[in-house]
Amino acid sequence: MPTTTLILGGGVGGVVAAHTLRGKLPAAHRIVLFDRARDHLFAPSLLWLLVGDRTPEQIVRPLDRLQRKGIEVVHADIDAIDPAARTVTAAGQTWHGDHLIVALGAQLDASGCPGLAEAGHTFYTLDGARQARDAVRAFRGGRVVVLTAAPAYKCPVAPYEAAMLVEAHLRARKLAAPWQVDVYAAEAAPMGVAGPAAGAAVCEMLAGKGIGYFPQHQVTAVESTARSIRFENGAVADFDLLLYVPPHRAPAVVRAAGMCADSGWIAVDRLTLATRWPGVWALGDVTSIPLALGKPLPKAGVFAHGQADAVATNLARAVLGKGKAAVFDGTGECFIETGDGRAALGRGKFFAEPLPEMTLHEPSHALHLAKVVFEKGWLRRWF
Numbered sequence: 001m002p003t004t005t006l007i008l009g010g011g012v013g014g015v016v017a018a019h020t021l022r023g024k025l026p027a028a029h030r031i032v033l034f035d036r037a038r039d040h041l042f043a044p045s046l047l048w049l050l051v052g053d054r055t056p057e058q059i060v061r062p063l064d065r066l067q068r069k070g071i072e073v074v075h076a077d078i079d080a081i082d083p084a085a086r087t088v089t090a091a092g093q094t095w096h097g098d099h100l101i102v103a104l105g106a107q108l109d110a111s112g113c114p115g116l117a118e119a120g121h122t123f124y125t126l127d128g129a130r131q132a133r134d135a136v137r138a139f140r141g142g143r144v145v146v147l148t149a150a151p152a153y154k155c156p157v158a159p160y161e162a163a164m165l166v167e168a169h170l171r172a173r174k175l176a177a178p179w180q181v182d183v184y185a186a187e188a189a190p191m192g193v194a195g196p197a198a199g200a201a202v203c204e205m206l207a208g209k210g211i212g213y214f215p216q217h218q219v220t221a222v223e224s225t226a227r228s229i230r231f232e233n234g235a236v237a238d239f240d241l242l243l244y245v246p247p248h249r250a251p252a253v254v255r256a257a258g259m260c261a262d263s264g265w266i267a268v269d270r271l272t273l274a275t276r277w278p279g280v281w282a283l284g285d286v287t288s289i290p291l292a293l294g295k296p297l298p299k300a301g302v303f304a305h306g307q308a309d310a311v312a313t314n315l316a317r318a319v320l321g322k323g324k325a326a327v328f329d330g331t332g333e334c335f336i337e338t339g340d341g342r343a344a345l346g347r348g349k350f351f352a353e354p355l356p357e358m359t360l361h362e363p364s365h366a367l368h369l370a371k372v373v374f375e376k377g378w379l380r381r382w383f
Ligand SMILES: Cc1cc2nc3c(=O)[nH]c(=O)nc-3n(C[C@H](O)[C@H](O)[C@H](O)COP(=O)(O)OP(=O)(O)OC[C@H]3O[C@@H](n4cnc5c(N)ncnc54)[C@H](O)[C@@H]3O)c2cc1C
Pocket: 008, 009, 010, 011, 012, 013, 014, 034, 035, 036, 037, 043, 044, 045, 046, 047, 076, 077, 078, 079, 103, 104, 105, 106, 123, 124, 125, 154, 155, 158, 251, 253, 283, 284, 285, 286, 299, 300, 301, 302, 303, 304, 334, 335
């Protein structure tokens, strides 16, 4: 009996799940992928876009290319999900699936912090990163502040990479006026889940570049005319250019569907990504997976990828009644761009107990090149 799988989201998790499933299921089984965006974005390259090393066109690919591979693509805003009935409503039409994979990512929402969106630029979206790049280009001197507006956000090292890349970029421009890059973070240390040694290594990298670091500074408001940031602890910071990471929450449609647990995200079995609704899986940034140390698994593409592999493998096995079962093992690695054509690499086993096990490889040109190769490979492999 041919089946229909509805995949919600054409980001990292959705695209990998669709491809892997298509490779395993005969053509009679429908795979339908939904996304409001026309293009898939390779988000790690937003950091290179920020400092003018990429154009927007270089880091996106049309989702429609998936159609050539036998994956149906629906470009529409998903308006409603009914996980019990396994239905999705978009563009006035309702689809029913035998299986549902929810990979809708995180919604970025600066609205809770007065003045933030007006005063700064976020490099976490394509449009925001483009505007941030123009603002960095126009910067002639003064103080750049990189701000995390909440302690938990996807790719926990990205704001630190942004600060190091901007510092290297401004240094190379040999500006006449004095300038400074500082990071104000809501969290207590960089990459909290990776442990104190990894956090200390990133702090050392920042200090080595003269970047000031002010952890545990939770922003409460930003005044765009005065160009100043107010924090919960009473501190005030002035800036000439503000680059920020907005607070994240589950997408509105997921919240409206009643799919979120107390964490504010979808609860899943951490090995299989199954939700409490039969035939419904959720993966990537829209989920929260608690770890033994009391914090959730960080939100990162490398995990969305591994989870999508496991979900697609098990789903195909259930449909075909053969094949090996797969589990998501909580391992992942991440490049850390440090500027000047160098990158470090962190590798972690995040399901290790009592604490995740991390190894950090020193910054090198070779690791930066490895990230470039990964970027090109990603865009070629899936599109
Ligand atoms: C600057 C930056 C750098 C990063 N660097 C790294 C890195 O080096 N390594 C790493 O592992 N991760 C990195 N990440 C994180 C990584 O990009 C995310 O964790 C990953 O994309 C999550 O995949 P996902 O499939 O869960 O969600 P996403 O990739 O965000 O995809 C969600 C999709 O759902 C769509 N969508 C949402 N709501 C709706 C709706 N209602 N209707 C229709 N479509 C909808 C969106 O348009 C989107 O395409 C970085 C992120 C940023 C912002």
